[in-house]
Amino acid sequence: MNNKIELKITTPRGLKFEEEADMVIMRCIDGDLGVLPGHEPISAVLGDGILRIYNNDYVKKLAVFGGIADIDQKSIKIFTTIAQRPDEIDVERAESDLREAEATMIEELEENQVRRLQVLMRRALVRIEVSSHPEETIHYDNQDS
Amino acid sequence: MASLRDIKQRISNVSSTEQIVKAMNMIASTKLHKARAQLEGVRPIYHHLSLLVDELGSYSRARSHVFFKEREVRNSLYIILTSDRGFSGGYNANIMAKALEHMNQGKNEKILVVGSKGSEFFKKREKNIIRTITDVADAQVYHGSESIARWVVELYLSGEADEVFVVYTQFESLLNYVPKVDQLLPAAASTEELNDDDRKFEPDILTYIDHVIPFYLHMSLFRAFSESHTSEQAARMINMDAARKNAEEMIEELIRFYNRKRQAAITQELSEIVGSADVLNTFE
Structure with a gap:
């Protein structure tokens, strides 16, 4: 039975990782790419995402960030700077990173919103100021005609 | 003629030097151990990537890409890896001689020098140093080489450098390190011709090259740093070992000399006493 594809992650x-698999799904920069044994030779640029390794109905997941994949009929060679197994991931750190990023994003969003509101307010104030003397409108009407 | 006290002083001087040398030897061997582990990790990925880039150069579509295209060379960028500290024998001298030899081929060079030894050397020779990096902590090397790779790509794309070389010391074995010059950019187009349809690229070959080359540069630089760093530690360890042996020999020799002199002094004193006793006896 040789209907497996060899995966090597360097x-x-x-x-880093070596395994025979039934199917591998990887995240490329423009979407997922699934590879079965006998795939045509292809080189792909990887994005940040989950690498799924399917073997006898069992799925292994790895976190892979960037890098490239070199695929031919029998093997997949992945070269990447970071590939992590679940047991290597510091969950607490990932969660605190996420919280921090979200907080910063909201802060920046709020800042942007404040800036937009300030602009809106300034314009409204100017409009009100300009139109606050209805008796002067006569002069403009003259120019219109 | 040195007095007994002088000799004793020298022995203690040499043995304190020996202590220092021993400590440096130990530090270098610990660092060497770590450096070797790092080097052995990065070598396979570098090796594969460089094969991959080589192969990429044999597709005609790749040759039109800016990273592969040969262009008229006005400026050459040299990345020269030296060490911050001395006591490593010919390590720095060899690498700088190699760099100078390569630059003497009439190139208009710009230099990025890593390590204070190289920085002093090229400053003295009034070379065009455009960037100096010193005091690199071991832990920063990985991210440092990534940012240098980005910087190199920028220079290359803006036309400030038309070719890029890295000068480093390849670690062969504990006793053998070879200074080397590698060309990073433009990536060499191989002489082989491959059919463009043999292999597909996702999303397409030009985007692929856009991603591969910076990655390749990063790994090349990281590997060159690792090679140099390992060679430096190995050179230092070997040199300190030799220095320790020399110090030991010297101490041994000094001790022998000291003993001989002491013996001579005792003999002289004795013969003086015996002589004067004889003289006194003859008068009795």
């Missing part, structure tokens, strides 16, 4: 710390 990082700057050496060969």
Whole structure:
């Protein structure tokens, strides 16, 4: 039974991961790419995402950030700077990073909103000021005609 | 003629030097151990990527890409990796000689020098240093090489550098390190011709190259740093070992000399006493 595809992940710390798989799904920069044994030779640019390895109905997931994949009929070679197994991931840190990023984003959103509101307010004030003396409108009407 | 006290002083001087040398030897061997582990990690990915880039150069579509296209060379960028500290024998001298030799081919060079030894050397020779990096902590090397890779790409794309070389010391074995010059950009177009349809690229070959080359540069630089760093530590360790042996020999020799002199002094004193006793006896 040789209907498997060989997956090798190499990082700057050496060969990180090696496995025979039924199917591998990886995240490329413009969408997911699924690879079965006998795939045509292709080279792909990877994005940040989950690499799924399917084997006998069991799925392994790895976090892969960027890099490239070199695929031919029998093997997939992935070269990336970061590839992490679930047990290597510091969940607490990831969650605190997420919270921090969200908080900063909201802060910036609020800042942008405040700026927009300030503009709106300034314009409204100017409009009100200009139109607050209805008796002067006579002069403009003259110019219209 | 040195007095006994002088010799004793020298022995203690040499043995304190020996202590220092021993400590440096130990530090270098610990660092070497770490550096080797890092180097062995990065070598495979670098090796594969450089094969991949080589192969990429044999597709005619790739050759039109800016990273592969040969262009008229007005400025050459050299990235020269030296060390911050001395006591490593010929390590720095060799790498700088290699760099100078390569630059003497009539190139209009711009230099990025890493390490204070190289910075002093090229400043003295009034070379065109455009950037100096010193005191690199071991832990920063990885991210540092990434930012240098980005900087190199910027220079290359803006036309401020038309070719890029990295000068480093390749680590062969504990006793053998070879200074080397590698061309990073433009990536060499291989002489082989491959059919453009043999392999597909996702999303397309030009985008692929856009991503591969910075990644390749990052890994090349990181690997060159690792090679240099490992060579430096190995050179220092070997040199400190030799220095330790020399110090040991010297101490041994000094001790022998000291003993001989002491013996001579005792003999002289004795013969003086015996002589004067004889003289006194003859008068009795």
